[in-house]
Amino acid sequence: DIQMTQSPSSLSASVGDRVTIACRASQSVITYLQWYQQKPGKAPRLLIYGASSLQDGVPSRFSASGSGTDFSLTISSLQPEDFATYYCQQSYSTPPWTFGQGTKVEVK
Amino acid sequence: QVQLVQSGAEVKKPGASVKVSCTASGYTFTTYYMHWVRQAPGQGLEWLGMINTGNGATSYAQNFQDRLIVTRDTSTRTVFMELSSLRSEDTAIYYCARARVMAAAGDYWGQGALVTVSS
DSSP, rough: OOOEEOOOOOEEETTTTTEEEEEESSSSSSTTTEEEEEOEEEEEEEETTTTTTOOOOOOOOEEEEEEEEEEEESSSSHHHOOSEEEEEEEEEEEEOEOOOOEEEEEEO | OOOOEEEEEEEEEEOOEEEEEEESSSGGGGGSEEEEEEETTTTOEEEEEEEEEOOEEEEEEEOOOOTEEEETTTTTTTEEEEESSOOOOGOEEEHHHHHHSSTTOOOOEEEEEEEEEEE
């Protein structure tokens, strides 16, 4: 199975900060890479699919890039509702889906 | 609008089985795969298996091959996940998530169903 590794595991930031989360795959997933946001007690929410495409309804302050094995998610100006845990997920080698371990974005 | 509504919380004893349902609405049921993902308390996301709701074909994570069964009922637009031989480590929230094709993202997720395994 393809392993997904995110960094950092957590970060502290303030409202208005630019935040970047990295995700590395153990082998190429081309652009079959998704990003999800999860808030406590809620299901994951799809933010980005195909490595860089914004899901409908997701604010434009979210962006993502990458291909092959290295990917990143950027929040251009962190908002109060963005404090959450973010997961990357590959779907190139499906089954199975595999997820990164998550990155928790906390208030500084 | 698209909705995936899951059955409620369950408490089971070790060795028992649990069956969680996921009822879809707002789209053509048989044109999407349905995946199952779980999340243990304070942990990350773990993929369990999936079903092609069109033809019923399934695929399971290697760790669950011998105790997971995913089925669907097209007449009620419902997918079922049954996990047997439960142990305490199976305590988790179980989510269903739809995907347009096998390699697509999970664009809609159910609200989750908490399964607690305790003696």
